[in-house]
Amino acid sequence: MDTVIVFPIYPGVTHLDFTGPHQVLARLPGARTVVASLGGEPVTVDGLTFAGLARLEEVEPCDVLCVPGGFGCVDAMRSDAFLGEIRRLAATARYVTSVCTGSLILAAAGLLEGRRAASHWAWRDQLALFGAIPDPGRVVRDGNVFTGGGVTAGIDFALTLAAELADEATAQAIQLSLEYAPAPPFDSGRPETAAPEIVELVTARNRARMPDRQAIIEQVARERRRA
Amino acid sequence: MDTVIVFPIYPGVTHLDFTGPHQVLARLPGARTVVASLGGEPVTVDGLTFAGLARLEEVEPCDVLCVPGGFGCVDAMRSDAFLGEIRRLAATARYVTSVCTGSLILAAAGLLEGRRAASHWAWRDQLALFGAIPDPGRVVRDGNVFTGGGVTAGIDFALTLAAELADEATAQAIQLSLEYAPAPPFDSGRPETAAPEIVELVTARNRARMPDRQAIIEQVARERRRA
Numbered sequence: 001m002d003t004v005i006v007f008p009i010y011p012g013v014t015h016l017d018f019t020g021p022h023q024v025l026a027r028l029p030g031a032r033t034v035v036a037s038l039g040g041e042p043v044t045v046d047g048l049t050f051a052g053l054a055r056l057e058e059v060e061p062c063d064v065l066c067v068p069g070g071f072g073c074v075d076a077m078r079s080d081a082f083l084g085e086i087r088r089l090a091a092t093a094r095y096v097t098s099v100c101t102g103s104l105i106l107a108a109a110g111l112l113e114g115r116r117a118a119s120h121w122a123w124r125d126q127l128a129l130f131g132a133i134p135d136p137g138r139v140v141r142d143g144n145v146f147t148g149g150g151v152t153a154g155i156d157f158a159l160t161l162a163a164e165l166a167d168e169a170t171a172q173a174i175q176l177s178l179e180y181a182p183a184p185p186f187d188s189g190r191p192e193t194a195a196p197e198i199v200e201l202v203t204a205r206n207r208a209r210m211p212d213r214q215a216i217i218e219q220v221a222r223e224r225r226r227a
Numbered sequence: 228m229d230t231v232i233v234f235p236i237y238p239g240v241t242h243l244d245f246t247g248p249h250q251v252l253a254r255l256p257g258a259r260t261v262v263a264s265l266g267g268e269p270v271t272v273d274g275l276t277f278a279g280l281a282r283l284e285e286v287e288p289c290d291v292l293c294v295p296g297g298f299g300c301v302d303a304m305r306s307d308a309f310l311g312e313i314r315r316l317a318a319t320a321r322y323v324t325s326v327c328t329g330s331l332i333l334a335a336a337g338l339l340e341g342r343r344a345a346s347h348w349a350w351r352d353q354l355a356l357f358g359a360i361p362d363p364g365r366v367v368r369d370g371n372v373f374t375g376g377g378v379t380a381g382i383d384f385a386l387t388l389a390a391e392l393a394d395e396a397t398a399q400a401i402q403l404s405l406e407y408a409p410a411p412p413f414d415s416g417r418p419e420t421a422a423p424e425i426v427e428l429v430t431a432r433n434r435a436r437m438p439d440r441q442a443i444i445e446q447v448a449r450e451r452r453r454a
Contacts, residue, residue, distance in 0.1 A: 016250035016405065019275070023243035023378070026273040033274055042278060046253040047260055048246070049279035051269060100406075121406055138410045150406025151250070152382065160412045172415035172425045173432075178243065179327075179348055179377025181416025182409035183365045185387045188399035189408025198399045205400075 002032040003165055005064040006089060008056050009037050010082060012072015015045050016151050017099045021066060024158035027174045028166060034059060038081055045070070056085045061092040064161070068154070069100030069120060071209065074216050077108035087111070097146040097161065099154035106147075107132045108220055116142040120150035121191055122206055126214075129221035152189075155180060229259040230392055232291040233316060235283050236264050237309060239299015242272050243378050244326045248293060251385035254401045255393060261286060265308055272297070283312045288319040291388070295381070296327030296347060298436065301443045304335035314338070324373040324388065326381035333374075334359045335447050343369040347377035348418055349433055353441075356448035379416075382407060 005025050007018045018035065026033050037043050040055035067086060076082045086109045090096045098106050103119040106112050107130035116133045118124070118140040127134045138149045139157045146164075148157030159180070163171035188194035194202075206213075232252050234245045245262065253260050264270050267282035294313060303309045313336045317323045325333050330346040333339050334357035343360045345351070345367040354361045365376045366384045373391075375384030386407070390398035415421035421429075433440075 014250070015246060019242060019246035019250075022275060023241070023246075023273070035275060044279065046250070048249060048262060048277065050275065051278035052271065052276035138408070139412070150404075152405050152407040152409060155379065156410050156412060163412065168413065169422075169425060169428070172413045172421060173428050175411060175413055175415045176418065176421045176425055176429050177377075177432075178379050179416055180379040180409075180411055181365070181414075181420065182379065182407075182411065183383050184402060184407055184409065185366070185383060185390065186395065186399045186402055187408075188402045189406055191403065193408065194399060194403045195396075198396060198403055201396070201400050202403045205404075 003028070003030055003064070004032050004034060004062040005066060006034045006036060006059055006062040007066050007068060008082070008086060009035060009043050009050065009053070009068060010072055010076045011043060011045070012070050012075060013043060013045055013068050014070035014100060014151055015048055015050070017068030017070060017102065017154055018066070020152065020154040021099060021158035024155060024162060024174055024178065027177060028162050029170065031165070034062070038085070056082075059085070059089065062089055063093060064095045064097060064165070065089045065093040067098040067102035067105050069098070069102040069104070073101040073104050074210070074213060076105050077217070077220050083109045095144050095146055095161065097157070099148040099157055100150050103127060103132070103147045104217070108224065110224065112145065115145050116140055117145065118147040118149045118153065122203065126217045129217060130224060230255070230257055230291070231259050231261060231289040232293060233261045233263060233286055233289040234293050234295060235309070235313060236262060236270050236277065236280070236295060237299050237303045238270060238272070239297050239302060240270060240272055240295050241297035241327060241378055242275055242277070244295030244297060244329065244381055245293070247379065247381040248326060248385035251382060251389060251401055251405065254404060255389050256397065258392070261289070265312070286312070286316065289316055290320060291322045291324060291392070292316045292320040294325040294329035294332050296325070296329040296331070300328040300331050301437070301440060303332050304444070304447045310336045322371050322373055322388065324384070326375040326384055327377050330354060330359070330374045331444070335451060337451065339372065342372050343367055344372065345374040345376045345380065349430065353444045356444060357451060
């Protein structure tokens with residue numbers, strides 16, 4: 001029987017959060033990937049349209065649930081319909097996983113209480129509002145919960161998961177087939193290594209793009225505590 | 228005026244070859260990305276459907292042409308219609324670029340004669356059949372031709388191109404926003420570092436998937452020389 005890996009996506013998702021892991025896991029022998037959205041609606045992000053999606057409401061119990069992130073996560077965190085499906089699938093999945101701010105969606109769904117989890121560096125602290133333990137790791141494992149850091153961490157995450165689902169040789173073969181021997185031209189991938197003015201620039205842009213982000217997430221967390 | 232970056236895609240493309248660079252370059256201030264296919268037909272790969280594509284035949288002269296790779300490259304290399312559009316756009320583009328085996332498509336279009344170019348490690352040698360100079364670099368620049376190595380090299384390629392199109396600070400800000408501080412769990416991304424049995428496994432799988440690859444590419448090269 002196939003290992004079924006489900007990526008629930010939504011408007012405002014960062015596509016590389018799931019296209020990276022999808023490309024890795026689509027090469028896992030015996031695995032089947034399913035990309036789904038509420039109602040099976042196409043999702044357009046950054047001018048790219050993902051169509052032919054499965055209806056999330058009809059996705060059957062799966063082996064791996066992998067929730068990607070993106071600025072749209074704040075809407076996903078406020079969608080009872082979306083969170084309901086995440087909870088339903090997480091309840092029976094062998095692995096509950098996320099990339100980037102997808103961990104905030106898992107957290108808003110009440111799935112990360114007391115769990116260590118990764119997220120995008122600029123959003124990671126917010127995990128604590130939901131009782132999760134923010135972890136700066138690029139790939140973090142806590143029991144059956146695997147979470148990746150921001151966006152491109154999804155590739156490292158997926159190779160780690162491939163080794164878990166199959167074995168190291170299988171994961172290494174996928175790595176070789178994708179020629180994953182990264183050589184970034186700069187060393188600015190983390191706030192700890194980027195120049196301070198670069199960190200400031202990105203932080204200012206994030207703030208400009210979504211000035212009420214913190215307030216929204218705090219509101220979601222308050223509602224969760226009341227629920 | 229926007230910097231227009233065009234990704235021509237086709238059946239059998241490896242999606243991460245273009246989704247990686249697309250995610251990087253979509254964040255370049257003042258840039259506009261266009262993903263196009265012959266006839267604007269949707270492209271389904273590994274179960275993922277890309278829709279809402281531009282009609283390649285109608286794409287206007289652009290600043291950057293970026294051709295992704297994938298096993299489907301051998302069909303693209305034999306499509307006069309596809310190669311014609313590649314040649315038309317390359318004729319006026321400021322930068323002619325590729326990721327992975329996209330360089331073989333550029334080569335088949337007659338655009339790499341005497342040029343150093345990168346490609347996927349398992350296909351790189353074939354470039355020589357078209358008068359190009361295979362280069363093992365992860366990102367290779369020869370004049371206005373920028374080529375990336377296999378699949379994931381597209382991210383390193385795109386950051387290099389972002390610095391060229393804008394400046395290093397801009398590229399570094401994109402790198403930070405995508406948290407691109409890769410930490411592969413294994414060191415198997417290149418045949419030089421992978422275990423011999425892993426290289427053999429991937430080579431055998433490639434052969435099984437497309438036993439006539441070498442013959443097809445040699446045939447295309449012969450036809451090119453006669454043309």
